[in-house]
Every structure is written in structure tokens, then in C-alpha cells.
Amino acid sequence: MGDTYEGRPRGxxxxxxxxxxxxxxxxxxxFAERGWDAPVSEIARRAxxxxxxxxxxxxxxxxxxxxxxxxxxxxxxxxxxxxxAEAPDPWSAFAGFLRDxxxxxxxxxxxxxxxGGRLPATDDIVKAADRLRAALDDLVGGAQRAGVLRTDxxxxxxxxxxxxxxxxxxxxxxxxxxxxxxxxxxxxxxxRTSPAGEPGALTGPAPxxxxxxxxxxxxxx
Numbered sequence: 001m002g003d004t005y006e007g008r009p010r011g012x013x014x015x016x017x018x019x020x021x022x023x024x025x026x027x028x029x030x031f032a033e034r035g036w037d038a039p040v041s042e043i044a045r046r047a048x049x050x051x052x053x054x055x056x057x058x059x060x061x062x063x064x065x066x067x068x069x070x071x072x073x074x075x076x077x078x079x080x081x082x083x084x085a086e087a088p089d090p091w092s093a094f095a096g097f098l099r100d101x102x103x104x105x106x107x108x109x110x111x112x113x114x115x116g117g118r119l120p121a122t123d124d125i126v127k128a129a130d131r132l133r134a135a136l137d138d139l140v141g142g143a144q145r146a147g148v149l150r151t152d153x154x155x156x157x158x159x160x161x162x163x164x165x166x167x168x169x170x171x172x173x174x175x176x177x178x179x180x181x182x183x184x185x186x187x188x189x190x191x192r193t194s195p196a197g198e199p200g201a202l203t204g205p206a207p208x209x210x211x212x213x214x215x216x217x218x219x220x221x
Contacts, residue, residue, distance in 0.1 A: 080135035
């Protein structure tokens with residue numbers, strides 16, 4: 001895939017990580033502003049990285065975007081595992097995970113609207129998605145076994161829920177973050193069970209992980 005660290009001298013890894021962080025942020029912003037057809041040169045310029053350095057790491061825009069997808073899934077899975085390990089109870093883990101994700105969102109917005117459906121599912125993508133699904137299954141399952149999360153909510157609801165909760169709002173900066181967290185509070189109120197049992201039924205069935213794959217991945221030809 002052209003996006004591994006194999007063969008890279010150990011001393012240069014921190015520099016590569018810093019370059020990746022700048023590239024990923026610049027790519028989010030450029031894709032959000034100009035769409036998928038934006039030139040790679042604009043991403044490199046905004047990241048302050050030479051084209052030669054970019055192409056040595058990522059020989060194409062597709063390989064850059066694929067790595068962005070994997071890193072985004074790894075980060076989300078890490079946030080879920082951290083919430084499970086550090087929260088005092090299953091509901092705090094579930095709610096804290098969602099708040100952490102919203103608080104840590106990056107300029108340019110979520111990746112799905114920017115590059116979803118344009119790239120195939122490679123073996124590395126499938127493995128990263130499986131790891132993420134397992135982490136989210138544990139998060140949701142723990143809260144449901146504790147009787148604090150409605151039972152018709154599934155781990156596959158989380159990615160699309162986050163898409164809704166990170167929608168663009170007509171303000172920026174801290175105010176935008178505050179509004180996103182406000183709407184999260186409203187969502188959590190509807191997801192948590194009460195002493196009387198489940199809240200009212202949801203409209204329609206939960207999404208399937210296969211449907212999420214269809215949103216993310218280009219069809220196999």
C-alpha cells in the first residue's frame with residue numbers, strides 16, 4: 001500500500017509521524033473545501049511538505065486517503081478501549097467515549113462525507129474495521145448488560161450517529177463544539193434506559209455493518 005514504516009530508520013519515525021499528522025489535517029481541509037478532485041500539490045503545500053517527501057510516503061492520493069481511513073478507525077477504537085478501561089461504570093464509558101470523540105474532532109469534519117465510497121476495501125482496511133467493530137461491540141454490550149443502554153441500539157449505530165452529531169453548524173470554534181455536545185446530551189437522554197424500562201421504540205431497524213461498508217468502500221468491479 002505504500003503506507004507502512006517498513007524499512008524506515010527508527011530515528012526518522014517521529015518525523016514521519018509529524019508529517020503524517022500535518023498531511024492528514026491538510027487533506028481533510030482541502031477535501032472539505034475542494035472535493036476529492038483537489039490536487040495533491042495543494043495538500044502538500046498546505047501541510048508544508050515537499051512533493052518529493054509526500055510521494056515517497058504516499059505514491060498516490062488514494063494511498064494517502066487509505067492510510068487516513070485506517071488511522072481514523074484505529075483512533076476511534078483506541079478511544080473506545082480507553083473509555084472501557086478508565087470509566088467507573090459502563091454508562092460513563094459509553095457516554096464518555098462519545099463526548100471524547102466529539103471534543104477531539106478535527107477541522108474539515110468526518111472522513112466519510114469527504115472520501116466515503118471512493119476507495120476499495122483492502123485487507124488492511126477490513127482488518128482495521130474488524131478491530132473497530134470489536135471495540136464498539138464491547139462498549140455497547142457492556143452498557144446493555146448493565147441495563148443502562150436501550151437494547152435496540154447497536155454498535156453499527158455509532159458511526160452514523162457520530163456523522164449526525166458532527167454536522168456543520170452555522171458557527172465555528174468553541175461555539176460549534178458546545179452545540180455538538182449539547183445535541184449529544186439530548187441523544188444520550190434518549191439512549192439511556194430509565195427505572196421504568198426502555199424508552200419509546202425507535203423508528204426503523206438499526207443499520208448493518210455491511211451497509212456501513214457500502215457507504216465507505218467503492219464497489220468491487
